Amino acid sequence: MALLITRHMKLQDRRIWVNGIVEYVSEPGSADKLFRSVYHHYDIDYPKFFKMDNLCKLAFLSTEILLRGTDILQKYPAEEVAIILENASSSLEYDQKHVESIRDRNKYFPSPSVFVYTIPNIMVAEIAIQHKVKGENAVFILEQFDPGFIYDYVSELFRNQQVSCCLSGWVECYGDQYQSFLLIIEQEDKIKGFKGLHKYVIFDTANMLELFKGKSI
Amino acid sequence: MIEDLILKLRKEIIDQLQLEGITPEEVDPEAPLFGEGGLGLDSIDVLELVVLLDKNYGIKIRASKEGPKIFYSVKSIAEYILDQQKK
Numbered sequence: 001m002a003l004l005i006t007r008h009m010k011l012q013d014r015r016i017w018v019n020g021i022v023e024y025v026s027e028p029g030s031a032d033k034l035f036r037s038v039y040h041h042y043d044i045d046y047p048k049f050f051k052m053d054n055l056c057k058l059a060f061l062s063t064e065i066l067l068r069g070t071d072i073l074q075k076y077p078a079e080e081v082a083i084i085l086e087n088a089s090s091s092l093e094y095d096q097k098h099v100e101s102i103r104d105r106n107k108y109f110p111s112p113s114v115f116v117y118t119i120p121n122i123m124v125a126e127i128a129i130q131h132k133v134k135g136e137n138a139v140f141i142l143e144q145f146d147p148g149f150i151y152d153y154v155s156e157l158f159r160n161q162q163v164s165c166c167l168s169g170w171v172e173c174y175g176d177q178y179q180s181f182l183l184i185i186e187q188e189d190k191i192k193g194f195k196g197l198h199k200y201v202i203f204d205t206a207n208m209l210e211l212f213k214g215k216s217i
Numbered sequence: 218m219i220e221d222l223i224l225k226l227r228k229e230i231i232d233q234l235q236l237e238g239i240t241p242e243e244v245d246p247e248a249p250l251f252g253e254g255g256l257g258l259d260s261i262d263v264l265e266l267v268v269l270l271d272k273n274y275g276i277k278i279r280a281s282k283e284g285p286k287i288f289y290s291v292k293s294i295a296e297y298i299l300d301q302q303k304k
Contacts, residue, residue: 113262116261
């Protein structure tokens with residue numbers, strides 16, 4: 001059973017690449033300003049976006065861009081679509097924000113809408129809610145993007161026939177430092193009209209690393 | 218008096234709940250805050266409103282069953298605040 005990367009996207013340094021081609025370049029500014037500009041550029045209509053923390057905004061936008069024009073959510077049962085992500089800073093920004101809100105016992109007003117984002121898995125939840133995805137999901141905290149870990153974990157999910165499709169990759173955000181790199185992984189025999197590899201990339205560690213670095217394969 | 222409080226509350230709610238693209242003037246004080254035709258608030262927003270009343274007005278909501286009545290609309294929140302301030 002061959003696994004293929006059928007689409008990939010990257011958001012870094014104010015630029016968005018889809019399948020290696022630059023699709024959008026934003027004006028300089030903060031991460032928050034960038035995410036708003038991406039939201040409007042892609043004409044997304046989801047008011048809850050503005051209540052998310054920046055980590056979730058990045059994960060949400062990256063998924064919207066990744067899935068745009070694809071039919072994977074119609075093609076596969078919701079229970080067979082997995083979301084497996086990695087990042088380094090977990091939800092640290094909002095963890096710190098929450099700590100600040102409870103530091104002073106005389107001004108003790110923890111915000112529920114801050115507290116709800118003090119767990120990185122919430123970014124998967126936001127994606128799953130928006131797209132009604134019900135398959136396996138997990139977020140792993142690693143020092144840096146680890147394609148080998150993704151390869152092992154996602155391959156095992158397919159081997160155990162738990163999933164038919166997986167959204168996977170790296171979503172990292174802390175302050176104004178952000179980077180996302182997402183992939184759609186599917187089985188070769190489930191790709192309608194499959195006619196060779198010219199449109200796709202074999203799912204393996206080396207290829208993921210090359211795509212992450214922005215090299216074409 | 219209640220008109221001034223409603224005006225203030227509309228701005229505070231927009232700020233506290235980070236409602237994008239809505240001005241205070243666009244919030245109908247008598248429209249339901251939740252469900253169809255309202256601001257589309259969710260369960261986390263209710264908790265934020267509880268925090269708002271505590272932080273800005275020193276009012277603690279202790280009985281959760283009072284919630285739906287208090288938080289029905291901006292006007293009902295204003296009436297509740299005025300009622301509590303009389304006590």
